[in-house]
Amino acid sequence: MTELEMYQNYWWLLIAVLGAALVFMLFVLGGQSMLLSRLSEQHRQLMVNSLGRKWELTFTSLVVFGGAFFASFPLFYSTSFGGAYWLWMSILLCFVFQAVSYEFRRKRGNLYGRVSYDVLLFIGGILGCVLLGAAVGMFFFGAPFEVTRGNLVEGTNPVISQWAPTHGLEVITCWQCLLLGFTVFFLARTLAAMYFVNNIRTDEGFERRMRRACLGNGLVFAVLFVLFAVVLILAPGYRCAADGEVIQEANLYLNNLIGMWWWGVIFLVGVVLALYGIGVTAFTRTRAGIWFSGIGAALVVIVLFAIAGYGSTCYLASTTYPASSLTLANSSSSLFTLKTMSIVSLLVPFVLAYIVYVWRKMNAAPLTDSDVSKDSHQY
Amino acid sequence: MNDILSTVEWSRAQFALTAMYHWLFVPLTIGLSLIVAIMESIYVRTGKQRWKSITKFWMTLFGINFACGVATGIILEFEFGTNWSNYSWFVGDIFGAPLAIEGIVAFFMEATFVAVMFFGWNKVSRRFHLASTWLVAVGVSLSALWILVANAWMQSPVGMKFDPEQMRNVMDNFWALVLSPVAINKFFHAVTSGWILAGVFVIGVSSWLLWRKRNVEVARDSIKVGAWVGLVGILLTMYTGDGSAVQVAKVQPMKLAAMEGLYDGKIGQELVGFGLVNTDKQPGDSLPAIHGEISIPYGLSVLANHDPNTFVPGINDLIAGVALTPQGDTINTVSYAERIAMGRQARAALADFDAARKGGDSIAMKEALTRIDANYEFFGYGFLDKPEDAVPNVPMTFYAFRIMVMIGTYLLLLALVAIVATRWRTSWLEKRWFHFVGIASIPLVWICSQAGWVLAEVGRQPWAIQNLMPTNAAISSIPASSVQFTFWLFAVLFTLMLAAEMSIMLRYINRVSKTDMLNNPKL
Numbered sequence: 001m002t003e004l005e006m007y008q009n010y011w012w013l014l015i016a017v018l019g020a021a022l023v024f025m026l027f028v029l030g031g032q033s034m035l036l037s038r039l040s041e042q043h044r045q046l047m048v049n050s051l052g053r054k055w056e057l058t059f060t061s062l063v064v065f066g067g068a069f070f071a072s073f074p075l076f077y078s079t080s081f082g083g084a085y086w087l088w089m090s091i092l093l094c095f096v097f098q099a100v101s102y103e104f105r106r107k108r109g110n111l112y113g114r115v116s117y118d119v120l121l122f123i124g125g126i127l128g129c130v131l132l133g134a135a136v137g138m139f140f141f142g143a144p145f146e147v148t149r150g151n152l153v154e155g156t157n158p159v160i161s162q163w164a165p166t167h168g169l170e171v172i173t174c175w176q177c178l179l180l181g182f183t184v185f186f187l188a189r190t191l192a193a194m195y196f197v198n199n200i201r202t203d204e205g206f207e208r209r210m211r212r213a214c215l216g217n218g219l220v221f222a223v224l225f226v227l228f229a230v231v232l233i234l235a236p237g238y239r240c241a242a243d244g245e246v247i248q249e250a251n252l253y254l255n256n257l258i259g260m261w262w263w264g265v266i267f268l269v270g271v272v273l274a275l276y277g278i279g280v281t282a283f284t285r286t287r288a289g290i291w292f293s294g295i296g297a298a299l300v301v302i303v304l305f306a307i308a309g310y311g312s313t314c315y316l317a318s319t320t321y322p323a324s325s326l327t328l329a330n331s332s333s334s335l336f337t338l339k340t341m342s343i344v345s346l347l348v349p350f351v352l353a354y355i356v357y358v359w360r361k362m363n364a365a366p367l368t369d370s371d372v373s374k375d376s377h378q379y
Numbered sequence: 380m381n382d383i384l385s386t387v388e389w390s391r392a393q394f395a396l397t398a399m400y401h402w403l404f405v406p407l408t409i410g411l412s413l414i415v416a417i418m419e420s421i422y423v424r425t426g427k428q429r430w431k432s433i434t435k436f437w438m439t440l441f442g443i444n445f446a447c448g449v450a451t452g453i454i455l456e457f458e459f460g461t462n463w464s465n466y467s468w469f470v471g472d473i474f475g476a477p478l479a480i481e482g483i484v485a486f487f488m489e490a491t492f493v494a495v496m497f498f499g500w501n502k503v504s505r506r507f508h509l510a511s512t513w514l515v516a517v518g519v520s521l522s523a524l525w526i527l528v529a530n531a532w533m534q535s536p537v538g539m540k541f542d543p544e545q546m547r548n549v550m551d552n553f554w555a556l557v558l559s560p561v562a563i564n565k566f567f568h569a570v571t572s573g574w575i576l577a578g579v580f581v582i583g584v585s586s587w588l589l590w591r592k593r594n595v596e597v598a599r600d601s602i603k604v605g606a607w608v609g610l611v612g613i614l615l616t617m618y619t620g621d622g623s624a625v626q627v628a629k630v631q632p633m634k635l636a637a638m639e640g641l642y643d644g645k646i647g648q649e650l651v652g653f654g655l656v657n658t659d660k661q662p663g664d665s666l667p668a669i670h671g672e673i674s675i676p677y678g679l680s681v682l683a684n685h686d687p688n689t690f691v692p693g694i695n696d697l698i699a700g701v702a703l704t705p706q707g708d709t710i711n712t713v714s715y716a717e718r719i720a721m722g723r724q725a726r727a728a729l730a731d732f733d734a735a736r737k738g739g740d741s742i743a744m745k746e747a748l749t750r751i752d753a754n755y756e757f758f759g760y761g762f763l764d765k766p767e768d769a770v771p772n773v774p775m776t777f778y779a780f781r782i783m784v785m786i787g788t789y790l791l792l793l794a795l796v797a798i799v800a801t802r803w804r805t806s807w808l809e810k811r812w813f814h815f816v817g818i819a820s821i822p823l824v825w826i827c828s829q830a831g832w833v834l835a836e837v838g839r840q841p842w843a844i845q846n847l848m849p850t851n852a853a854i855s856s857i858p859a860s861s862v863q864f865t866f867w868l869f870a871v872l873f874t875l876m877l878a879a880e881m882s883i884m885l886r887y888i889n890r891v892s893k894t895d896m897l898n899n900p901k902l
Contacts, residue, residue: 053494053498054494056449056489056490056491056493056494057487057490057491059449059453059490060482060486060487060489060490062453063452063453063456063482063486064479064482064483064486064487066456066457066460066482067456067475067478067479067481067482067483068479068482068483070459070460070467070471070474070475070478070479071471071475071476071478071479071480072475072479074467074468074471074472074475075468075471077459077460077464077467077471077475078460078464078465078467078468078471079464079468080460081457081459081460081461081464081467081855082460082461082462082463082464082465082467082855082856082857083464083855083856085461085855085857085861085865086861088457088460088461089461089865092453092454092457093872095450095453096450096451096453096454096872097450099446099447099449099450099453100446100447100450100876100879100880102446103442103443103445103446104443104446104879104880104883107443107883107886107887108883108886108887108890109879109882109883109885109886109887110879110882110883111875111878111879111882112875112879149545149546149733150546150730150733152465152469152546152726152729152852153546153726153727153729153730153733157856158465158762158852159464159465159854159855159856160464160465160468160469160546161464161468161856162856163856163857165858167857167861333471333472333475333476333549333550334472334542334549334550336549336550336551337472337473337475337476337549337550340476340550340553341476341479341480344476344479344480344483344484345483347483347484348483351483351484351487351488354488354491355487355491358491358492358494358495358511361495361499361502361503361507362494362495362498362499362502362503364502365502375498375500375501376435376439376500377438377439377442377497377498
């Protein structure tokens with residue numbers, strides 16, 4: 001392995017970790033999608049204020065995920081964001097609404113009424129999860145684009161990558177991508193229910209309801225996840241051969257899991273942890289299920305990224321011009337930039353440490369009705 | 380080709396729209412985070428409950444504004460990919476790094492500690508809370524640092540080289556990027572301008588409380604802090620603005636010429652103090668550039684070179700190839716017509732290099748590489764049709780500069796008056812004129828702040844990256860109608876959001892002006 005390949009792999013791993021953090025934090029969006037259920041006003045307030053203390057972390061995870069992609073794999077950033085325009089714009093809008101809705105919903109003079117902001121949170125919660133999942137689905141099921149570096153010296157259209165005229169809307173017709181999208185959505189709802197159990201102390205009825213929600217959503221998630229896993233291991237994919245030619249390979253991701261068996265082991269550990277978290281939340285009195293399922297889901301996400309990108313796999317295959325498919329090798333930043341950014345990445349454990357420290361401090365005491373009613377800053 | 384031009388225009392409009400909306404909220408976040416941190420420090424040091432109430436009051440306004448800044452910011456960051464995808468590839472190796480560092484170093488700090496700031500009053504110790512408030516202020520400024528480093532690099536690309544095999548630029552000196560004089564000036568200029576804006580905002584809102592004769596103590600204490608932050612901010616902004624002018628003269632002389640409406644420069648060049656731009660004026664013609672001009676002798680030479688007896692080139696001089704050395708001497712260099720020819724040669728050489736590489740012809744590759752190296756400095760000019768295409772919008776930059784400077788000078792006086800009023804002439808705080816001036820200054824400071832960015836960004840047109848890539852080569856391959864749709868979507872959404880934000884702020888301030896804030900902790 002060359003030095004450049006080592007840094008490309010390192011940065012792909014960091015992207016995977018950031019992606020995993022983002023998926024874990026999607027419980028905020030999952031929780032938003034529960035806000036229009038039949039709830040008492042008191043319960044809705046508790047849920048919003050519980051999620052509202054964490055929305056910035058979800059938001060930041062997405063921004064850093066995008067920023068890290070830009071710095072380490074700029075050709076992906078350029079091709080995917082500039083190509084799948086409507087898909088990414090829709091995802092961004094979900095997060096735009098989220099940012100203001102929490103802060104404004106209960107403020108006097110908010111012009112549009114609390115319900116409007118709750119509806120925005122609800123829509124953003126559903127679409128944000130489904131579309132993000134579908135966007136990641138492109139890593140496995142490809143997208144219609146072409147990359148031509150020589151366009152820069154063309155007189156008419158100097159843009160390096162061209163996407164199909166649907167510009168991201170084609171994801172609606174990719175049932176495999178949607179399957180992953182809905183899997184992510186139900187995972188987010190399951191994690192949200194667990195987070196409420198962990199973070200909110202109010203009447204018994206609420207806790208019972210959230211444990212039931214965890215079971216119901218968890219079961220749907222489990223079924224969708226199994227379906228997705230089956231589709232994935234049966235799916236063909238593209239790999240870049242040693243001579244640079246992009247070739248299609250049957251059961252590519254299964255082969256990757258077998259060839260890089262350690263990822264397979266981590267995958268199984270992740271699945272067991274995720275299911276264990278659902279089980280103990282639904283059937284016991286424990287409140288720690290979120291940590292098992294959250295860590296489990298994060299491990300699975302890391303493995304999914306690993307098998308999508310490692311081993312010369314085309315992590316964004318072009319369904320129309322396979323030779324244009326993106327691999328870690330052909331889409332990354334230069335060695336100098338990757339090395340420089342790697343030094344910066346040494347700060348990541350420090351950042352994680354203060355996030356964990358502050359999280360523990362702020363969540364040491366659960367959120368109660370009196371917190372919400374007495375706190376000077378409320379959502 | 381027409382569709383591309385249209386896509387360029389709509390993409391520029393969309394980016395300008397989101398950037399301007401974003402910059403409505405960000406400077407207030409930057410400045411108010413500092414002011415709130417100072418106020419809380421006073422509370423922790425003195426233990427006086429009054430300062431806690433004051434801190435919470437401004438913190439609430441900070442929170443309302445912060446959400447809008449975040450909401451508009453995410454669009455801005457991803458627009459580099461969605462609307463400027465060719466740019467993202469061409470310089471992503473360099474430009475992406477500061478954006479990623481911004482996220483890792485600054486955004487997580489803000490996101491983590493802002494929750495403690497708002498909800499941690501009863502959950503963490505006083506000192507931990509204070510530290511969190513300061514960390515939010517530091518995080519906000521750090522995020523500004525990295526995005527401004529990125530912006531400065533677009534205006535003055537350094538620390539990079541061109542990789543012809545990849546047909547993109549790659550970083551070769553990170554510290555050149557971070558410590559570029561343009562970046563340093565830009566960072567301090569933008570951040571300290573946020574201090575001014577927040578300082579004036581605090582003076583203005585406090586003036587309203589004084590007008591209503593409620594919470595007078597709160598208003599006086601707030602003005603004390605706001606005025607000092609504003610004064611320090613404006614002095615530093617003036618100092619860094621002077622540094623920025625020198626940098627612009629060196630690396631973007633066309634921007635300097637446009638902001639002065641200067642077509643034919645001379646030694647001992649005056650600065651236009653007042654005048655109206657002749658919109659019919661074109662490079663090379665003999666029409667007057669400015670109507671009713673009132674000038675400050677030697678002003679522009681001093682501004683650009685800190686020397687009254689130096690030459691400042693005008694638009695015609697620059698097009699003809701007259702330039703300025705770092706020492707302030709004039710030299711004849713490459714005219715814009717030659718630059719266009721060289722840019723085209725660089726592009727042609729790059730095409731030859733690519734063909735030779737694919738054909739495995741190393742001799743032809745070497746020959747093409749020599750031509751690329753000889754012409755790459757003006758690569759971006761190869762995308763222009765004629766020299767005049769490299770001239771930015773003169774009226775807009777001219778007026779933006781004057782609006783910025785005139786309001787800035789007024790704000791200096793305002794800050795001084797506010798300090799005098801809180802320290803030596805306390806009776807002024809009861810005067811209607813003081814209240815009126817304070818309140819009326821709020822919109823002015825925003826106009827000043829926006830004018831600064833209009834000058835910086837319109838003045839650097841047509842470049843996405845100075846001399847290397849014009850905006851028409853930086854875009855994404857998407858239909859103009861798509862960008863047009865999202866432009867209007869964002870225009871409507873951000874306007875509705877701004878309306879809600881202002882309404883919430885006004886309602887909250889009005890409520891405070893009707894109640895006794897110090898004895899009502901729920902406010």
